Amino acid sequence: MSKIARDITAQKQEEQRKNDFIGMVSHELKTPLTSLTAIIQMAQRKLLQHEEPFLSEAMEKANFQARRMAAMINGFLNLSRLEAGKLLIEKQTFDLDRLLRDILEETRLTVTSHVFSLEECDHITVHADRDKISSVISNLISNAVKYSSKSRLIDIRCKLQNKVVIVSVKDEGMGIQSEDLAHIFDRYYRVETSRTRHISGFGIGLYLSAEIIKRHGGEIWAESELDKGTIFYFSLPIK
Ligand SMILES: Nc1ncnc2c1ncn2[C@@H]1O[C@H](COP(=O)(O)OP(=O)(O)O)[C@@H](O)[C@H]1O
Numbered sequence: 001m002s003k004i005a006r007d008i009t010a011q012k013q014e015e016q017r018k019n020d021f022i023g024m025v026s027h028e029l030k031t032p033l034t035s036l037t038a039i040i041q042m043a044q045r046k047l048l049q050h051e052e053p054f055l056s057e058a059m060e061k062a063n064f065q066a067r068r069m070a071a072m073i074n075g076f077l078n079l080s081r082l083e084a085g086k087l088l089i090e091k092q093t094f095d096l097d098r099l100l101r102d103i104l105e106e107t108r109l110t111v112t113s114h115v116f117s118l119e120e121c122d123h124i125t126v127h128a129d130r131d132k133i134s135s136v137i138s139n140l141i142s143n144a145v146k147y148s149s150k151s152r153l154i155d156i157r158c159k160l161q162n163k164v165v166i167v168s169v170k171d172e173g174m175g176i177q178s179e180d181l182a183h184i185f186d187r188y189y190r191v192e193t194s195r196t197r198h199i200s201g202f203g204i205g206l207y208l209s210a211e212i213i214k215r216h217g218g219e220i221w222a223e224s225e226l227d228k229g230t231i232f233y234f235s236l237p238i239k
């Protein structure tokens, strides 16, 4: 075997070991986090019978942070599954507008820094992986929150066009310049500017989202204007 071929094999094995490790760790982190979430929710229910504003708010914040952590861990888990060729798409039939409304209702409860609007969309039934599509939408919304200033509007829409439904998430944030726009769906890609440096992330959200949408036979793309804002779109075939 030539040296180059050997190096490539070694590199691949190293990647795979890293990937297996991420998968294992994420999986192990899920168990304690699930019980932590259950405990918080139990405490929240108990607190309903008492006038304890401080504790109620503390539990709400704890719940929010636990959810954030769960979303991150799920992201890592899905990344490692994807890299191993084991990301399964489990389709079911569901109402997309119902899902959007549910996600938005939750988001409004937990994210108070921004203004959200969701346009009425008709009953749109899709045959897709509900959890994964839900993670795509949450990802786009959390990016819109992360990359735009406080009190700004985040506008979510869905519309039917021929045989597909198009969901869009629009923000009034910092925008993305075209050189970066071409790469934001790449694995680990993050825009490096003085404004984004203090915003934390791993650059896997859009990579995963794109993969999930592609596996559904849909498309994902973005339009953006620097300092004006960004609109992310994805399409899904409808039933
Ligand atoms: N709504 C947005 N507005 C401006 N930039 C964005 C937006 N969404 C994503 N980006 C850019 O694309 C990069 C990749 O996004 P993502 O994969 O979600 O990773 P992360 O949010 O962890 O950095 C981000 O680091 C950011 O630079």
Ligand SMILES: [Mg+2]
Binding pocket: 139, 142, 143, 201, 205, 206
């Ligand atoms: Mg993100």
